[in-house]
Amino acid sequence: MVTEIRPDTAAIRDAVESACRAPSLHNSQPWRWEWTGERLELYAVAERMLGHTDPSGRQLVLGCGAALHHARVALSAASWIPTVTRLPDPSRPDLLAVLDFDRPHTVDARDAALALAIGARHTDRRPFAAPTTLRESLVDLENAARREGASLSILDAEARSDLARASELSAAIREGDEAYRQELAWWTGRAEPGDTGVPASALLDDEAAGDIDVGRRFPTGAGTLDTAQPKADASALAVLSTRVDERIDWLRAGEAMSAVLLEATAAHLATCPLTHVTEIEASRGIVRTATARTGEVAGFPQVVIRLGARSARGLPTTSRRPVDEVFVDRSGRDG
């Protein structure tokens, strides 16, 4: 009997399709995948960087890291655990990762549960009922972050009010930043099927958005998502941090963000990543100090994750670009 040592092109394409369900800043989907027939390569697409919101490209790399982790999860559930080499070529900074394969693995229940979570996860911007099951899943969430080289801290009440202050500060600074506002408007309310951007159906109407004290402010009138649940947001806030703030740390932080989001989804929690407070130095400093006070050595806050009880009322799925726009099959073998 011959045992395959690597997946075939169809399996790789399926994994890439799942990877593309990963979250990205304003659903910009800044990635490209290339399959050589032997290895899968992940590239960052600089043209999809949001130059005013994310001038360093940190969030672009975070999104690609999330896609990389989604791909790893999808491949595991399809019985493949790749060896990942991150940033393999200093002369090609856009090549973020190479995935090599040498043998199949036996799928377990955990692989299957995380893969299922890829389809069930949404960015939920509604107010949340308190995540009463968080206590039971907290160790899993912290371990998920740690395994990927990041740390996760749940903010206490005092730190949470600091975060609301950071959110307010970032909104005030952005109010006078016309280039930022134009960029946000361009990416908001415009996603058609098979497109990029944040659709109106995923954004709260203005009144409901005002009830969340830590959310990013989207353009007035952009949202149509209604909310029947608690008006007051009783979410918990988790801060995902790295010790260092280089490109490799952003990639690992993206993988950790995906790991935490999928773990939380599998535990029936609702999630919303937030970065408006980490993309401006002044508000990032507040988040950093507030996180450090929780006891962990905080390092650099990358993403805040709002966590709550999952509502019985589902959310529409935010669309993605067709997989063939982001997947290049160079194998010339069976594709």
Ligand SMILES: Cc1cc2nc3c(=O)[nH]c(=O)nc-3n(C[C@H](O)[C@H](O)[C@H](O)COP(=O)(O)O)c2cc1C
């Ligand atoms: C790096 C990054 C930053 C994000 N920042 C925010 C944010 O500040 N506010 C927000 O509401 N959503 C934020 N999101 C969520 C994206 O808008 C969301 O992932 C995208 O629209 C796709 O929707 P989905 O997550 O429901 O699939 C962020 C996601 C990533 C990966």
